[in-house]
């Protein structure tokens with residue numbers, strides 16, 4: 276009980292820092308997910324029907340995910356300096372695979388008969404893509420965006436190590452003072468608000484998914 | 495000659511990339527305005543390939559295709575396809591769009607105004623036998639297979655194309671619904687008079703739907719192209735004969751009406767005549783059965799010699815009842831079915847007041863079949879002589 280009350284006391288005392296940290300964290304996530312979505316969906320569309328390009332892009336996006344995050348964040352400091360940019364680039368690379376993979380899978384899942392009939396009625400390639408294939412692949416693409424968002428929210432806590440903003444500050448601050456007063460509270464604040472942010476974003480995205488998916492596709 | 499051909503294939507060839515044998519080889523074919531031409535043949539013989547060449551879903555590797563004497567390769571393929579209805583076996587309705595939106599696909603691309611599109615969608619739903627109030631805003635997943643297929647046909651008719659291409663459109667439907675859809679479609683076509691190329695691998699469907707049938711062999715080579723009647727009466731070779739299968743003679747009976755038969759006299763007496771008169775009439779003819787008719791000449795009972803000898807002259811409950819009466823518009827096939835069930839082995843034909851106009855016997859059918867075969871053979875001999 277004591278842990279909880281001291282935690283609440285800590286949040287109460289640092290309320291404005293917590294809010295700022297959460298908003299900064301959300302901002303990084305938003306920038307990363309939006310750019311990764313645009314990039315990956317376009318890439319997915321381009322490579323879907325080209326087996327070699329498709330295999331290559333999926334493998335490369337997969338390799339990004341295996342690079343240890345600590346190293347990945349540091350790798351971009353020489354290029355863009357410290358602060359949020361190296362963190363955003365690293366997170367962007369992590370966020371690609373789920374969206375890219377689901378874009379390709381989603382486009383694959385569109386029934387060939389549907390595409391055949393669209394073409395047969397005189398729809399050009401762009402019309403087929405925008406009116407038929409993307410709307411049908413959309414629920415699957417959205418699922419990929421949600422996974423990328425969750426991954427990004429979690430890993431973004433490391434941004435603080437390269438001089439970035441976000442809730443990672445509370446965790447790092449706590450860890451460097453471990454054992455001293457309020458150190459655990461600080462770590463917990465960072466962790467819990469990160470998780471909460473992830474949950475809130477996921478709920479928002481699932482709402483968006485429902486609103487942007489045709490009633491004819493809902494199960 | 496080309497002026498009456500709505501669609502014309504001129505030595506068309508399609509060789510798929512990476513294959514040595516063409517899927518379609520030197521195919522020349524005219525489709526006349528307003529007819530249903532059926533392409534039928536074993537699976538893999540190139541029917542779909544042939545059909546897809548017409549609306550340029552695939553490009554030919556040789557030859558020319560003309561619509562209304564216009565070379566299709568000179569037209570923008572998307573614009574071309576908007577002028578041609580296309581129906582495939584899997585239908586391919588857009589699952590994320592309502593039925594009305596699906597049907598409005600081509601009108602929308604042609605940029606019709608909203609009110610006209612909505613009116614057209616309702617009109618087509620009516621045509622497809624679906625109540626617009628109920629189905630307009632439904633989604634494809636809420637339809638049965640038969641309904642989805644009707645919507646598929648309605649969608650292909652969207653902007654009232656002159657030409658329809660149909661690739662096994664009823665192939666995935668259960669037999670009972672298929673039969674109903676076929677009949678509905680034939681009724682619709684009687685009104686719309688589209689030029690239709692219809693692909694199927696089912697010879698019975700071909701016989702039923704086709705004004706003319708092209709029986710295709712390997713590489714889409716035409717083995718026989720003619721009306722169903724003539725193909726049934728005179729298959730040109732073993733391949734066609736095998737493909738038509740058993741029962742072609744019986745199937746052929748579907749194409750001739752009883753009105754085409756010359757029915758000779760048949761022994762009859764009116765019900766107020768004596769059995770003795772009946773016996774005399776029967777003896778004069780060389781038949782086994784006699785018909786008793788009422789005052790209005792309506793056939794009532796079949797009687798044999800023995801029945802007449804024992805008759806009281808009232809004829810009620812004597813001999814056997816005349817149960818089935820066919821009309822002049824019924825087919826020889828209908829009469830065959832009745833004859834097989836009837837004790838007398840023959841079948842009464844009546845006019846619209848029910849009065850007897852003649853009696854069909856097996857010999858009539860035999861003669862009709864023989865005549866059709868002879869005519870068909872002579873037709874092919876004439877063709878050969880002219881060639």
Ligand SMILES: Nc1ncnc2c1ncn2[C@@H]1O[C@H](COP(=O)(O)OP(=O)(O)O)[C@@H](O)[C@H]1O
Pocket residue numbers: 510511513517535536537538539540541542543544
């Ligand atoms: N896209 C394709 N690439 C290569 N070969 C094909 C392709 N489509 C069809 N074929 C081949 O062409 C032949 C004719 O196919 P198809 O026109 O579909 O026949 P059908 O419709 O009569 O069953 C078959 O041997 C088939 O394997």
Ligand SMILES: [Mg+2]
Pocket residue numbers: 541542543
């Ligand atoms: Mg086929």
